[in-house]
């Protein structure tokens with residue numbers, strides 16, 4: 001079976017990516033090769049996803065898949081976007097969620113639309129001139145308080161209209177059918193004819 005390095009240090013993301021790949025690769029973890037995370041200096045999800053995958057190829061000598069994702073809030077002009085992980089000073093999920101709630105204080109539901117965005121980049125090797133890039137989006141809106149314990153990151157604040165709950169209240173199997181990451185992975189599987 002083909003080996004593939006998952007180039008992420010986020011355990012929530014890794015769990016979902018692993019489940020979405022459902023045994024089609026021999027998955028290797030980036031932490032087997034390095035604890036050092038590359039600086040995400042890109043100005044787009046695509047650039048950052050490529051940069052993370054390339055770094056993983058360099059340290060492992062294997063093909064690598066990276067995920068750059070984030071939350072784009074309409075009222076905030078698409079922020080935090082590519083800076084979603086680094087939104088608050090603490091940079092942790094709880095701090096990021098607190099800051100988001102503060103920025104949207106008093107904003108009515110009609111103006112709280114948002115989307116999760118996921119870009120996957122697959123590189124066969126460090127010099128791969130043709131990375132495979134796939135994108136997925138998930139539309140929802142930002143709640144007024146956190147709800148639910150599942151998932152990670154901004155999930156407790158992301159209301160999923162079609163399910164009438166937050167994405168942190170979804171079973172992981174349902175999130176893995178609906179999410180931005182699921183949509184990007186679906187496209188990746190088609191491109192790889194998996």
Ligand SMILES: O=P(O)(O)OP(=O)(O)OP(=O)(O)OC[C@H]1O[C@@H](n2cnc3c(O)ncnc32)[C@H](O)[C@@H]1O
Pocket residue numbers: 007008009010013037040052067068069070071084085086093096116151152153154155179181
């Ligand atoms: O870069 P890696 O090592 O993969 O891990 P990271 O957590 O830094 O990942 P990103 O740079 O792509 O930042 C993604 C941010 O968007 C958030 N995010 C992405 N997908 C999410 C999801 O499915 N549910 C909730 N939050 C999500 C996540 O919590 C981070 O704050």
Ligand SMILES: [Mg+2]
Pocket residue numbers: 040085
């Ligand atoms: Mg990151």
